[in-house]
Amino acid sequence: MTAVAIEFRGVSKSFDKKDGGRQVILDQVDFVIPRGGTTVIAGGSGQGKSVTLKLVLGLMQPDGGQILVNGEDVTGVRGRALEQLRSRFGVLFQGSALFDSLSVYENVALPLRERTSKGEDEIREQVMASLAQLELVGHEDKFPAQLSGGMRKRVGLARALQLKPEIMLFDEPTTGLDPVMTREIYQLFVRTQEQIGYTSVIVSHDIPRVFNLADQVIILNQGRTDLFTSPEAIQWSEEPHIRRFVKTTMGNIYQSHLVEDSLGVNNTLQDRQR
Amino acid sequence: MQGNLLIRLGATSLSVLQDLGRMGIFLFQALRGLFRTPFRFGEFVKQMHFIGAGSFAVIFFTAASTGMVLGLQGYYSMHKFGAEGMLGSAVALTLIMELGPVLTALMVAGRAGSAMCAELGIMRISEQIDALDCMAVDPFRYLISPKFLAAILSVPLLTVLFDVVGIGGGYIAGVKLMGVNGGSYLEGMRSSVTNHDLQLGLIKSFVFGLLVIWICTGRGYFVHLIRGAGFGAESVSRVTTQAVVLSSISVLVFDYLLTAVLL
DSSP: OOSEEEEEEEEEEEEEOTTSOEEEEEEEEEEEEETTSEEEEEOSTTSSHHHHHHHHHTSSOOSEEEEEETTEEOTTOOHHHHHHHHTTEEEEOTTTTOOTTSOHHHHHHHHHHHHOOOOHHHHHHHHHHHHHHTTOTTOTTSOGGGSOHHHHHHHHHHHHHTTOOSEEEEESTTTTOOHHHHHHHHHHHHHHHHHHOOEEEEEOOOTTGGGGTOSEEEEEETTEEEEESSHHHHHTOOOHHHHHHHHHHTHHHHHHHHHHHTTHHHHHHHHHHO | OHHHHHHHHHHHHHHHHHHHHHHHHHHHHHHHHTTSSSOOHHHHHHHHHHHTGGGHHHHHHHHHHHHHHHHHHHHHHHHHHTOGGGHHHHHHHIIIIIIHHHHHHHHHIIIIIHHHHHHHHHHHHTTHHHHHHHTTOOHIIIIIHHHHHHHHHHHHHHHHHHHHHHHHHHHIIIIIITOOOHHHHHHHHHHHOOHHHHHHHHHHHHHHHHHHHHHHHHHHHTGGGSTTOOSHHHHHHHHHHHHHHHHHHHHHHHHHHHHHHHO
16 A cells, blocks of 8 residues: 555646637646545636546546546546446445435435345445444434435445545535534534544635645636645745635634634744745 | 637527537446346346336326227227227227327326436435545445336336326227227237237336436436526426426337437
8 A cells, every 4th residue: 555545747637618629627636645634625617626526426527637546547437347446435425315215324325226235124234334333313214305415425425435435536415504503514524534444635615624624725717726834834835826825715714713823833934944 | 700609509508519428428337237146136126116006107197098999999990990809909909009109108207207317416415425525435326326227127027007097098998998808909919919029128228217217316326517597496406397308208219219310
């Protein structure tokens, strides 16, 4: 096992625009997602955050470049090899993507039923254990339409974790949740990550809160990426587009935080950066 | 202006070709999914129940009224030539070779095909199909193939039901209401319907069942890729309408082709 979970090497992706032109989403992008930690991919809307996840999962193919998972090139992988690749991943979708005609229990049991040869008793035991862990006991017979947004996320998380993934991908996990719920979801990420030890990749709008979880942050902008290893590094970036991004997304929250800290901590950070 | 027209023509042709290619691969994958293990027998039974048993009433009433109309119309036309004795033969042949397979397929397209197209379309736009892909569960084996098998089997069965009920309807209208001789109705039918006619009807119903399920599930599955369908709920509703229209037209076109080739 290498220390790198996912690596993008010169990956490009563009789409046809309605007026006949091309919209470049990723332009020869390179970055590395190390094993075990949490990487946040941020950026304004339409900057290719979800596309990045789809490329990793093989739901889309890049126009050029290589994507490596555990050191293996996965671009153009199909059939069984693609299934094998995907079975390493767990995905929590933006809208949870629960099967709405199946109950909570059946949703969580689905990967076990379809991907393992476990008996129904064993499956029940495992599913009930994870429902208990995510505080969903008593809701197992409900259908997704009967659940709140936060509960749906938890069911989605339970389902994604059933096959003990090496890498968890979270697509906008807290969009549409209130701050209390958001914090709960983040706590669940940390707790389950400690237990299973997965590498976590979070695509998020939820700046700056999501930075509390991150070991590194990748910001996508105009087809380019910038890598930061701490939230402070982003704030202190001299790049104009990062400054703009900081201003629009973090706004006053971080500024007041800065004033309170009266630059003590941040000065040293700035020094370190230099 | 002319350049524009050429560009549009080219773009449309390309998207039609792309669409056909996609649908071709879709058919291949759906049929291949039938042989991938584990086959979802429970889902297959559920779909048989939905397409087959669920369509019983609508097929029954369509067949009864079609048969009765055929009986009446046939009686009036044949009465002019004193050929009422041929009524049974005319009703049975029309039903077995043409109306049975065609109307059954149209009814299944309207009732079950539309529902499946909408279901798959919603699963697609709410990322449920992507979720299956990401869990490395083959969506064809899981979702599509059981529907295919159920449709290919239940459309011929429903067609047989249609034929029997239609012939019964013709009997009621012709014999009971209009006073044609019952024996000659049945005997005319027995002597004129050959094994070849029955086979033609069955082959048609297999092909129509496949066409309807292929087009309806395929349109729903690719709802996000269809040009000009829009997005979200609107795209699902448009594509569902499109799927029913397209599968109905294909059934009618293939009816002609199969009759021309096989008769």
